[in-house]
Amino acid sequence: MKIAVPKELKKKENRVALTPDVVASLTKAGFECIVESGAGTNSSIADAEYQQAGATLISDKNKLYADADVILKVNAPTPDEIVLMKKGAVLISFMFAAISNELVNACASQGISAFSMDAVPRISRAQKMDALSSQSNLAGYKTVLLAANALGKIFPLMMTAAGTMKPAKVVIMGAGVAGLQAIATAHRMGAQVEVSDIRPETKEQVESLGGKFIEVKADDSMKTEGGYVKAVSEEFLKKQQELLFKHISAADVVITTALIPGKKAPVLVTEDMVKSMKPGSVIVDMAVEQGGNCVLSECDQTVVKHGVIIIGESNLPSLLPLNASQLYAKNISTLLLHLANPEGFKWEMEEDITKGSLIVHNGQAVHPSVQAK
Numbered sequence: 001m002k003i004a005v006p007k008e009l010k011k012k013e014n015r016v017a018l019t020p021d022v023v024a025s026l027t028k029a030g031f032e033c034i035v036e037s038g039a040g041t042n043s044s045i046a047d048a049e050y051q052q053a054g055a056t057l058i059s060d061k062n063k064l065y066a067d068a069d070v071i072l073k074v075n076a077p078t079p080d081e082i083v084l085m086k087k088g089a090v091l092i093s094f095m096f097a098a099i100s101n102e103l104v105n106a107c108a109s110q111g112i113s114a115f116s117m118d119a120v121p122r123i124s125r126a127q128k129m130d131a132l133s134s135q136s137n138l139a140g141y142k143t144v145l146l147a148a149n150a151l152g153k154i155f156p157l158m159m160t161a162a163g164t165m166k167p168a169k170v171v172i173m174g175a176g177v178a179g180l181q182a183i184a185t186a187h188r189m190g191a192q193v194e195v196s197d198i199r200p201e202t203k204e205q206v207e208s209l210g211g212k213f214i215e216v217k218a219d220d221s222m223k224t225e226g227g228y229v230k231a232v233s234e235e236f237l238k239k240q241q242e243l244l245f246k247h248i249s250a251a252d253v254v255i256t257t258a259l260i261p262g263k264k265a266p267v268l269v270t271e272d273m274v275k276s277m278k279p280g281s282v283i284v285d286m287a288v289e290q291g292g293n294c295v296l297s298e299c300d301q302t303v304v305k306h307g308v309i310i311i312g313e314s315n316l317p318s319l320l321p322l323n324a325s326q327l328y329a330k331n332i333s334t335l336l337l338h339l340a341n342p343e344g345f346k347w348e349m350e351e352d353i354t355k356g357s358l359i360v361h362n363g364q365a366v367h368p369s370v371q372a373k
Contacts, residue, residue: 001342002032004068006061007039010075012300012314014042014321015328017072017093020053022329027054030342036064043321070340072332079106087111088362090345092332094118094131097359098262098369104360111363115339117332119367121356129335129353133177134327139316140181140257143284144170147253148189150282150302150309156190167192171247172211173268173293174257175202178286182255183211194247198240214247216240237266244268249276254283256293262369269294271306279307288312 003026005018016039018026023033033055037047047057058064065071065084073093077085079102085091088111095116097104107114117131127133148155151168158165170186172179175197186193187210195211197203203213216239248254248269254277256268265287274283274296285297296305297312304310317324338353339345348354349361359367 001069003070004034004064007036014318015074015325016040016043019329020049022333023055024053043325082106104370107360108363114360115357116359119357131331135317136177137181138320140178141185142316144185147282147284152280168252170253171251172255179257183209248273257286264291275306277308282309284311289314
């Protein structure tokens, strides 16, 4: 079976789907790996490293797609790339299918099958396939570094002969994978960390990492699924904002991480909150690509509003491309080895991981999130 890795085309994307060490293990297992020339350049991986690992390099993207039995990508291919795939081929990448109708339709029209990395179920035996978590972990770390770099003061307490500098106050909104890594990183750097999350069960995790939990009493409107908040009422968000106002006003850094899969990100930081912050304070909005948790953030821009620096970087893992690619390659190859062997795919349609991540099968939309669309 021929596995192909094209160069990513999305703007500001520096990752690659497979790294040479994973190529070597797949080749040893009996797969044939084809890599587009230059696919790893932005991740500091030279073509020669892929060749040494056993991959075949190809510069013709059209031929790469036409010959491949399996296409492995970070971001989903464009419709123009999908039409290059042969009928019956298999795509594995991030798809976010619930909000990507055009992509799903293009896969169906081409008669291919497609698995989505973001749809891998969050169960214990799929942990090594969980690309959302691996990439969010890196994003949470990088977010704190961006904030520290933009802030005009240091994070830790520092006592000198000339005087004492107080530690920075960091408020982190959301204690998911990215938020927890941000808490740990900011705490290690010496900041005072306060954390808000609408899931009360996260309190213990927050405190174990050195953060102080800002508790908002949950109401009946809150619904969670697979570790994500799926729904919450406007009344609850208003109550949360009122409690957070004083914490945000006193903060040097605010990091927001709240996402609702398939929906616009909830607004957590209002313009009045931004106005209340000290000049030179920093907000990093990790949800900016889905509309943003801060009303004033702008996608892929760093702006200054009311004296506050607001960073809206949409692809944080791509700022750590080597590590992000290494982790993603392990995630996607583990999923591939679960689904297939060198002779072909198993198509165990009722198996949890297959059923959860398969979006399109032989030209038919099969995932519950897209069947009705």
